[in-house]
Amino acid sequence: MHDEGTSTSDYQVDGGVGGDFSDDYDETTSVDDGTLPTDRYLDRELSWLHFNQRVLELAEDPTVPLLERVNFLAIFASNLDEFFMVRVAGLKRRIVTGLAVPTNTGRVPADVLASINSFALELQHRHARAFHDLVKPALDEASIHVETWADLDDADRARVDEIFTEQIFPVLMPLAVDPAHPFPYISGLSLNLSVRVRNPKTAKIEFARLKVPTVLPRFVQLADSSSGNLRFLTLEDLISNHLHELFPGMEILEHHEFRVTRNEDVEIEEDETENLIQALERELLRRRFGPPIRLEITDDMDPVTLGLLVRELGITEQEVYRLPAPLDLGGLFELAKIDRPSLKYPKHVPVTPVQLQPGEPNTAPDVFASIREGDILVHHPYESFATSVQAFLEQAAKDPNVLAIKQTLYRTSGDSPIVEALIDAAEAGKAVLALVEIKARFDEQNNIDWARKLEKAGVHVVYGLVGLKTHCKLALVVRQEPDGSLRSYSHVGTGNYNPKTSRIYEDLGLFTADEQVGRDLTRLFNELSGYAIEKKYKRLLVAPRYLRKGLLKLIATETKNARSGKPSGIRLKLNSIVDEAIIDALYQASMAGVPIDLVVRGICALVPGREGLSETIRVRSVLGRYLEHSRIFSFHNDGEPQVYIGSADMMHRNLDRRIEALIRLSDPAHIAQVDELFERHLHDEAASWHLHPDGTWQRHHLDGASGDLDDVQNGLMKSIADRRRSPKKR
Structure with a gap:
């Protein structure tokens, strides 16, 4: 779903759930001596789609708790969005511009793209069936109802009218399309209504676009019935049945949902003479206006409206996905958060690693003392991130004997205690180095904001090496021991320093006071922050x-x-x-x-x-x-x-x-x-x-x-x- 990101799905691919969608079109690195068959690789894009199919199978599985199935439906949708925004967009860009697309399968790139579109459409239809035929009926049985307008009685509709008038109508912005109003910009992944209306006085037919506001809940909760059922109506269904209030005096002829996916792959030419943050911020502005690469429409859309959208968006017929309503089932993340513990996985509370537990009851743990006793391997989320990695850095920030902290930050959460610990350490006068990877996909702006906050606190912030992303997960603490000697305490992990994702990402991390590891990390950090070219790593690859x-x-x-x-x-x-x-x-x-x-x-x-x-x-x-x-x-x-x-x-x-x-x-x-x-x-x-x-x-x-x-x-x-x-x- 992106690499260990903090996106809404929290199950993204490394991506991910399958892989970070970097434009991975290098020349092949085969070491074939001529004895291996030419058809020895599977297609990577189709392999990723098979991965997302496995996610979908979890949503289809009746033995998985119901609201977790809802969550997996949303994860599937979110994963596929990102796959199109980056991977498919990259393929299309290279085909359109005539750039070579080396494929380890030997297939023509256009054929690869056709196969992707065909399989992805097949999976999206299966995804829709899983919602309508499997999960939605199960929700009904659990007294969680996703209603349609036709399901509502007069009393319900009267209450919904009030909700529309008071909470929704003021936020809506219908945009006409005519000679005085050019076709509007359609933001990527936004849910929209196409509306065709007729002026009864002139008989002239007009087109308008209405964006479903993202600032409002996707599922509007209806008043509880006496039975205690939870009842919801999709926001787009509610709006669709109040179009007469948005276009008074006009006849509503057609209205349909549609959604555009755009190329949101940031390409940044790294120039050693240019400020990297400024260059990246410029590219982030361009991301919003990437070319469309997928158009999702409801399967009842009329040919006239579809023709207009295809023409104005520059979409090919192959890139049109006809699907049953509702579109954008990523919105199901909202329903997955319903507080019904019986419909979710049993709660699991991470434990403190044995080696990091205090030696005596009612005493504070000493992380450094524990690490001095021997290397500690921690396994998240089964073992607590808060009482291991976070405690390690928070103790380092407070310990007067700690002289320096060096750390890499690829992705972190919006309220990160890790970042706060680094700030506390800098404000306490310690030397603190933070290598913030501001090119972490879809976390660029978040990381830029953190980098500036760290700099204001006195942290030495660097952005790695030109042309390379810094993806390693490293922390190094230099501490003066009671005998006056300096000792290095190191942490090397498989996952990010992110308290939020640490609760749902399975990762390993090693704490060690091994002198050789300390020297290795010191040399690696020097290479990342300075001009060293290191060749002396002993326990690292x-x-x-x-x-x-x-x-x-x-x-x-x-x-x-x-x-x-x-x-x-x-x-x-x-x-x-x-x-x-x-x-x-x-x-x-x-x-x-x-x-x-x-x-x-x-x-x-x-x-x-x-x-x-x-x-x-x-x-x-x-x-x-x-x-x-x-x-x-x-x-x-x-x-x-x-x-x-x-x-x-x-x-x-x-x-x-x-x-x-x-x-x-x-x-x-x-x-x-x-x-x-x-x-x-x-x-x-x-x-x-x-x-x-x-x-x-x-x-x-x-x-x-x-x-x-x-x-x-x-x-x-x-x-x-x-x-x-x-x-x-x-």
Whole structure:
């Protein structure tokens, strides 16, 4: 849904829910030696659509709590909007401008776009059916009714008339289209009504556009009936049945809903001589006026109105999506927030990691003392972000012995205690460096605002390196110990420093006081804020210079071991895998006999289980109440495991155009913890989806067995809660 963003869905793709939609059209990075088949990659766009189909299957699943199904319907819609705004827009732009579009499938770009439009339309119709035929009837049974105007009796309509007059009418702005009023600008993703009216005196037919206000609730709650039902009417339905008040004296001939999706992909030419913030703010203004790339209309729209919209918007027939009302089911996020705990996942309260619990009752925890005892691996949202990462930075801000704090910020929430801790530290006189990535897609303005707030407080704010996004998740605290020595306390994570998303994104983070890690992070921060070119990382793999090479070397070791008859194995947990060099290396490892398991949330361009190519590769996907977001890289290494966690997916942009960092785990207990995580995801009885060689994903069912499959996330929740009740150990 975008990379770990703070958008309304909170389940976005890395994207995401499948992947950040960066314009990832690099030349392929294949390491093919001529022995691999040419049709060895799956189409990445269609793979993403298959991911969103898995989200839709959760909405269709009657075993999922009802309001969570409503939420998944909204997530599907929000994900697809962003996919069109960025990915499809990028494809269309390149086709229109004649730019090359390298595809690892070898297909003609125009054919790719046609396939996307066809499959996306099919999924949107399935999405509409899921709402009308499955979820809406279930809501009715739960006494939550989404009414239509025809459902209302006279008393209801009288009350709705009052609501319209007092709360809605003053906000509406009908815009006529005639020689004196040119066709208005239609903002992206806005819901609109097209209205055709006739003047009874002149018989002349006119057209008007009416925007459904976004400042008002999408679902207007009606007065409770005596039965206690919750009853709602969509805002557009309410407005549509009061058009006579907006066009008095005119005959209303036709009115229909429509919605435009625009190209909102920001392209910024980074010039070392130009202020990056000013250049980005200029591009953000342009984003609002990107060209249309999708027109959604209700399936009853008349040909005359459609012809006008197609002509004025410059839309092709292929880009018109006829759908049943209501459009924009992303608005269902409002209904998903209804306070009915029995219709939602059972409440889960994150626990404090065992190592960070106070040693004695009624005493304040000392995060630094806990980290000095040994590395701490935390697992969110099962373990609390507030009592681990947030507590780490808040204690650093208050501790008089802390001299410096350095941190990367890719996305953070609007009321971030993390940012406030950095401000408090700067105001207390500490040296504070914040690397704010202001190019984080759809969070650009938010990050610009935070950067300026930090600068005003005295924080040293930098924006990374020209041409690269800083995506790594790093925090470094330098503290003077009682003996006068300086010690570095480090945190490297797989997710953002965002308290809001930490409650729904599954992520890992490592705290360590290891001197080597401290030196690695110090050197990396110097490279990000200064002009250093570092080549001395020991426990980190850092992109863009070393990460791909390091992973290819690790894969090659497993390949060599398998060919030598030694034990081997590769396990990867990712959001997406597209990079050809990594995929080809995994194919070659499979042909050598290496057992390979991939747990991929979103896009997967690798073909598993193909004879002679990838017979030893399995691909699984787990979706549920939490967004699987951690990236883990585990290699058997002949019995001496090499395990890394970090921020990078196996995509061109992550490996070539971003600052990414993976950290190697050194504690055997942490490696065992990661092994357990893989076992849960890969178990035959785990609730998951399996990728087949033909590129289709199938929800896993137990053959010939009864009973429910194991919910991986529920199992982890229980396991980690049980661990909390155990004595504090090292």
